Amino acid sequence: MSETTHTPAQTMRRGLPGITGTDHIGFTVPDIDQAHEFLVEVIGCDHVYSLGPYPRNPELMSTKLNLHPEAVMHQIRFYRCFNGTNFEVFHxxxxxxxxxxxxxxxxxxxxxxxxxxxxxxxxxxxKDHGIQVLGEPTASSGASTGQRWVYFLSPWGMQFELVSFPQGKAYEADAEVLLWKP
Known part of the structure; x- marks a missing residue:
């Protein structure tokens, strides 16, 4: 057996061994075709692939997914939205x-x-695409000075947000760790 060596950064790193980042965000929608149209046609994500439909599987639903045993997963679709995490969308x-x-x-x-x-x-x-935007953009303050943001709703009511800070945020001037930015 060979011995594994670690760099100082790996040795001192805290948290989940081997973690490198967020792979995906999963969410459930009431209408998979409506969600597809919103994510692809309005947001601009790429549909990568779909899975399903699936047969009833009470054991999987209750034991592995913590759902009602009679839950049925009709379909899963995967999307890539530019730089950042992927979306796993369930019906x-x-x-x-x-x-x-x-x-x-x-x-x-x-x-x-x-x-x-x-x-x-x-x-x-x-707004041109009929999406409900919640008010006007807001300028952040404190450590987030330099950022503007606004919330909007998907056609099924899920909350999304737009953020922008092209000149950075105030906290970055003396921070040891920076938040990830695409």
């Missing part, structure tokens, strides 16, 4: 399925943020 049907979208303030609430070079141009584009 499920389950006896105990909740249909309302969580808000950011709800436990499990979330949103997906896209970085754009020109926030005003991107907002106008979304």
């Amino acid at each position: 499920y049907e389950a006896p105990d399925q909740r249909l309302e979208q969580p808000r950011n303030s709800d436990v499990g609430g979330h949103h997906i943020a896209f970085y754009v070079e020109d926030l005003d141009e991107a907002v106008a584009y979304l």
